[in-house]
Amino acid sequence: MIQLWPFHGGIEPKSYKTLSNQVAIKKAGIPQFLTLPLLQHIGEPTKPVVNIADKVLKGQIIAHCENEDCSLSLSAPIHASSSGTIVAIESHAVPHPSGLNAPCIVIATDGNDEWIERFPLPNYTDIEPDIVRNYIAQAGIVGLGGAGFPSHVKLVHNNIDTLIINGAECEPYITCDDRIMQEHPADVIVGAQILLHVLGGAKNCIIAVENNKPQAYKTLSNLAQGNIAVVQVPTLYPMGGERQLIYTLTGKEVGRGKLPASIGIVVHNVETTRAIYRAIYQGRPLISRAVTVTGTGLETPQNFEILLGTPMEFILKQCNPKSNLKRLIMGGPMMGFSLPNNKMPIVKTTNCLILSDKEEVKPLQMPCIRCGACAQACPINLLPQQLYWYAKAKDLKKIQEYHLFDCIDCGCCAYVCPSHIPLISYYRYAKAEIRANEQESKKSESAKHRHEFRTFRLERIKAEKKARLQKLKSKSNASKESAIKAALERVKAKKQAIIIQHLIDNSSDSHLQ
Ligand code: SF4
Numbered sequence: 001m002i003q004l005w006p007f008h009g010g011i012e013p014k015s016y017k018t019l020s021n022q023v024a025i026k027k028a029g030i031p032q033f034l035t036l037p038l039l040q041h042i043g044e045p046t047k048p049v050v051n052i053a054d055k056v057l058k059g060q061i062i063a064h065c066e067n068e069d070c071s072l073s074l075s076a077p078i079h080a081s082s083s084g085t086i087v088a089i090e091s092h093a094v095p096h097p098s099g100l101n102a103p104c105i106v107i108a109t110d111g112n113d114e115w116i117e118r119f120p121l122p123n124y125t126d127i128e129p130d131i132v133r134n135y136i137a138q139a140g141i142v143g144l145g146g147a148g149f150p151s152h153v154k155l156v157h158n159n160i161d162t163l164i165i166n167g168a169e170c171e172p173y174i175t176c177d178d179r180i181m182q183e184h185p186a187d188v189i190v191g192a193q194i195l196l197h198v199l200g201g202a203k204n205c206i207i208a209v210e211n212n213k214p215q216a217y218k219t220l221s222n223l224a225q226g227n228i229a230v231v232q233v234p235t236l237y238p239m240g241g242e243r244q245l246i247y248t249l250t251g252k253e254v255g256r257g258k259l260p261a262s263i264g265i266v267v268h269n270v271e272t273t274r275a276i277y278r279a280i281y282q283g284r285p286l287i288s289r290a291v292t293v294t295g296t297g298l299e300t301p302q303n304f305e306i307l308l309g310t311p312m313e314f315i316l317k318q319c320n321p322k323s324n325l326k327r328l329i330m331g332g333p334m335m336g337f338s339l340p341n342n343k344m345p346i347v348k349t350t351n352c353l354i355l356s357d358k359e360e361v362k363p364l365q366m367p368c369i370r371c372g373a374c375a376q377a378c379p380i381n382l383l384p385q386q387l388y389w390y391a392k393a394k395d396l397k398k399i400q401e402y403h404l405f406d407c408i409d410c411g412c413c414a415y416v417c418p419s420h421i422p423l424i425s426y427y428r429y430a431k432a433e434i435r436a437n438e439q440e441s442k443k444s445e446s447a448k449h450r451h452e453f454r455t456f457r458l459e460r461i462k463a464e465k466k467a468r469l470q471k472l473k474s475k476s477n478a479s480k481e482s483a484i485k486a487a488l489e490r491v492k493a494k495k496q497a498i499i500i501q502h503l504i505d506n507s508s509d510s511h512l513q
């Protein structure tokens with residue numbers, strides 16, 4: 001029994017989890033086309049290593065990290081989710097809050113689903129942790145809780161004491177982690193053992209499950225042994241936030257701007273842990289993921305195992321959508337974002353699709369009444385109303401002094417605000433403005449350097465030209481002077497010759513006389 005430490009703030013929104021957590025995860029099947037964005041994670045994009053008309057096998061790398069060695073970069077390779085032919089490498093609509101298109105590789109599937117040769121590492125305990133870590137990097141595994149941080153980057157630390165497997169799944173509607181823990185508990189436990197091996201010194205592992213998932217807690221507890229403990233944590237949003245979960249389990253706070261590794265802790269999501277198990281034991285790279293497909297707009301909400309790159313409409317059709325669809329969200333209702341259509345592909349960070357048959361009704365926004373409810377709810381202990389004032393006043397300096405970048409966009413403040421102020425929109429706007437300004441100042445700084453260098457180069461060219469001209473001038477002056485001198489010499493010599501001749505002539509005349 002470990003002591004739990006309640007974190008500040010948090011909310012208890014209606015969960016809507018029973019819509020989808022009652023039935024087993026279903027395989028979604030193979031669509032006609034798979035559209036795989038080159039960037040599906042936090043970090044640097046990948047570059048294609050295939051060409052149009054190439055035949056590819058399931059599990060084959062089709063886009064590699066810029067760095068030859070993926071384990072050295074903040075990136076993750078992309079693999080073909082099924083066998084087929086590359087038919088396009090082009091810009092395509094992707095699920096991203098920016099709404100912008102991004103480069104993608106499109107595979108026309110052949111229906112054979114034929115695997116490339118696989119090389120699992122079941123004897124991983126006999127293998128150096130660094131080699132196992134490189135293998136995880138090559139498998140393209142990223143955080144599947146929605147963040148998409150390349151997992152191998154969180155496995156480099158050798159001063160880790162505690163590994164936490166995050167099975168909190170605190171956002172309303174989302175149930176895919178719950179189903180994985182119920183249906184594949186052994187994969188999660190073995191995945192945790194692999195992570196402990198890679199982390200070297202980690203002494204213990206805690207698998208944290210919110211107490212609204214009793215079945216998942218039970219199945220995992222039945223299998224866990226040794227230094228792996230399964231712990232129930234209270235159902236409170238955002239319990240699944242890394243910092244909130246660490247505090248709840250250990251009472252330790254991660255410092256501002258620091259990573260959990262700074263206090264000897266690493267956190268991985270439940271499905272990520274299973275993906276690591278599958279990579280090591282089955283040689284299976286990250287080519288599919290579990291996705292909760294739910295919402296009031298569907299007759300049969302459920303969880304699916306979906307090949308990455310599958311169009312969302314291919315999945316939604318399998319849930320019998322009602323006719324009057326109003327809104328599609330990727331992620332949960334608290335931290336997710338609306339999508340303009342259902343043509344976009346499922347990517348590594350798609351943990352949930354919510355299809356609603358209700359318009360997003362925005363309640364009338366009222367002025368802030370300084371009630372302080374937002375500060376009470378904020379799990380980071382920020383002052384959301386101050387952030388709101390400074391965002392509204394566009395005081396980007398002051399808002400940073402109030403730690404805007406510590407805000408995790410959890411939405412607790414907006415949820416409790418009696419004035420219905422869309423606080424998150426203000427914070428996102430301010431963050432985007434600050435980032436844009438930083439980029440702009442970086443750009444103008446580099447333009448200034450370019451201008452200074454150009455001026456210096458032009459002045460150097462000018463000075464060199466001047467020096468060359470000077471040299472030519474003095475050379476031509478010198479030759480002119482010597483020509484004049486020679487001419488004068490010649491005139492002088494001629495004059496002397498005339499005088500001498502004259503003297504000779506005169507002297508001859510006088511002899512004759
Ligand atoms: S909860 Fe809303 S009204 Fe109350 S202080 Fe915060 S921003 Fe103002």
Ligand code: SF4
Pocket residue numbers: 377378379380381382383384387406407408409410411412413414423424
């Ligand atoms: S969105 Fe940001 S300010 Fe609001 S409660 Fe969450 S962390 Fe605090």
